[in-house]
Every structure is written in structure tokens, then in C-alpha cells.
Amino acid sequence: MMNKRAFNFNAGPAALPLEVLERAQAELVDYKGTGMSIMEMSHRGAVYESVHNEAQERLLSLLGNPKGYKVLFLQGGASTQFAMIPMNFLSAGVTGSYVNTGSWAKKAISEAKIIGETHIAASGESSKFMKLPSLSEIEIAENAAYLHMTSNETIEGTQFKDFPDTGNTPLIVDMSSDILSRPLDMNKFDMIYAGAQKNLGPSGVTVVIAKEEMLTGSPKTIPSMLRYDTFLGNNSLYNTPPSFGIYLMNEVLKWIEEQGGLVQVEKANEKKAGSIYQVIDESQGFYRGCVDAEDRSRMNVTFRLADEALEKEFIKQSEKEGFIGIKGHRSVGGLRASIYNAVPYESVKALTDFMKEFQKING
């Protein structure tokens, strides 16, 4: 039997597939007969470079090899992209159009405001972000350099099921918390990006996947490390990349392939999220889902109990039973189960059993 693994519902950094961790463990001190760890190798050497290139190829292949797209590996998290996007695309006379869906969208907007002009194309604020604006409500500014969306609001627990046709305006989407959780028609997107630590691997790597023309022609006034063309022109090897993180991500991508790709991963995610929402919906109000049913996230299930005292008790009991990370984000309270790709169904089943038992005793 394997070691006992926690029922890990952390929001990020989050659970990684056990198979990936075991493979990394086996290769840790001697990577493929080189006598060293991948962490100890030059990022200019052939061994590391093949891992680097493989990870890029796997990402594109899982997305159906869309024509004309490039993969960049950066650092600084998705939060640095909040700044790099306006730095690279906002110039005098154009604006960044944003769909304001909650905590992460707001951060993206406030960073863009430091750099240039912003515009709110649609907002869920009137519902306290418990409901997403419908795609038909989105009004892109006439002088928009791009439309920015957040596909999955990790803290509130909402997720877009579809994306708008933005015509000639580039669509840029923060997919930090649901990238590779479902098949995507990449042709709808001009740029997507994600911090790795939710669905792709460990923290420290940021992935940008974009049409090549988005990555050229950064304004000359931006420092090298904040320009997309620096990363494009040097295959993301301008400076030292987060090599171990990219290696682990490549292993996670292999694992996704072994699951049968994104169609199978989506099925598994549907089953996991569906089983928790079912317990919530059948609890006759004992558990209450936080967000509008049609906007529910399959990655972050947010819910509440009758009062904070009972929520506290739920968290306390769940921790005793080995559940990690069930407490909601400090900014919104309540409860949250983050069930990214790597969270096994067994963990979710254990949680739904616990939820039913907790209701029996406290309902």
C-alpha cells in the first residue's frame, strides 16, 4: 500500500497526482543516468532543453495543436501577468476592457489602472459576484486593445461555461484555476495564461499560450523581463527558467495524457463537482451553494452552513477526519472545496460521505 495521503482540497498550491510525485521521487537524485537531479543541470544543456520543449509541445498537443500559437514559461505568477498585459498592450488612445467577475478580475483591473486606461465591459458586482454576467451583457470598448476575462473565479467559485466571440478585439483570459480542466477551442482565445500551482504543477511557473502576433512588438520602453517578445525570441530561455517546476509540469501533462486527455479529464471533473453539488442540493437547505447554480465552478465548490459557528464546527470536525483546505478564503468566509484535476474521486467521495454524516448529527 502507498503512504497515507491527505484528502487535499487546498486552493493553491494544490494536490498533485501521486503518480507524478512518485516519478519525480524516483528520478530526483539521478535523472535518467546523468548522475544529477534536473535541478542541478544547466538550463542550456540538451537534457533540460528537451524537457522544456516537450512541455511546450504537450501543452499545445493537449489543446489540439492550434495553428500559430506559442507557449511561454515565465515567473512571477499570474499576478505578474496582471501587469505585463497592460504594459505590453496598452498605449495612448487605447483601453483595456475587463469583465469584472470577482476577486481575481479586480486584481487584474487594479494593476492595469496603474499602467493605462481601463474600461469595465461587464460586471457581476451587483450580485456580490455570486452570479456571472451573461456573455450578451459584455460590451467591449470601441478603442479596446483587448478584452480580459477570468475563466474561473477561484475565491467566489464561479466559472464561465462559454466565451464570447470578440471579433477583432483580442480575447485574453486568466485561466489560472481551470486551465486543462476541459477541452478548449483555442481559436476563440488570443492569449490565455495561468500560474501553474492549481492545475498544472508546482508554484513558480507561469504559462502563457498565445497567438504569435500577440507576442511581438512589445513597446521599447519596457524592461526585458517584462516584455513578451523577450520570452518569445529566446524560447523562454532568456534568463534561467524555473527548471524543476517545468519538469514537474511536463510530468503532470504526461499524466493528463494518460488519463485520456481533456475529454476524460472533464468527465472526471464533472463527476467530482456534481457529487458535491448534489449533496448540497439534496440537503434541504442545511448546505447552501454560494453562487448561482448555472455559474457554479467545477474547480472550486463554495458553500455555507446556517451560521458561522456551525461552519467552524464543520471545519474542526473535517480537519480531525483528515480533510485539508476546506475553509473558505478569508475575504468571503464560508467553505470551499478545491477539486482541481489532480484531486482523486476518492477524496471527493470521502468528503461527500463526511458532509452527509455531519448533517445527520447537526441537522
Ligand SMILES: *Cc1c(COP(=O)(O)O)cnc(C)c1O
Ligand atoms: C491563484 C490565482 C491567481 C494568482 O496567481 P499567482 O500565481 O499567485 O500570482 C490569479 N488568477 C486566478 C484566477 C487565480 O486563481
